[in-house]
Amino acid sequence: MSDIKFFLRKFLKNPIVIGAVAYTIYMLITQYTKKEAFAESIKIIKKSGNKAVIYDDKLKKYILVDHQNGIYSADKPDKLMGLL
Numbered sequence: 001m002s003d004i005k006f007f008l009r010k011f012l013k014n015p016i017v018i019g020a021v022a023y024t025i026y027m028l029i030t031q032y033t034k035k036e037a038f039a040e041s042i043k044i045i046k047k048s049g050n051k052a053v054i055y056d057d058k059l060k061k062y063i064l065v066d067h068q069n070g071i072y073s074a075d076k077p078d079k080l081m082g083l084l
Contacts, residue, residue, distance in 0.1 A: 001041075008021055015059055026042075042056055051083075062080050
């Protein structure tokens, strides 16, 4: 996951978008490979269909990754759980 984030930093400036895109790429890669536990600083709080609320320890932010409608972030998960 850290390699994906490092690569994305060359092209993206927003750390929230970097975390969300890295999560999406990581999920696509692990979908077809051997399952491993999440490493690094990303923790899945809740997942529903194409949406997931994750927490990034380094940013101290909750991020809603909606593969159809976009990326949202907040300091507390309450706002994002309502969108899930």
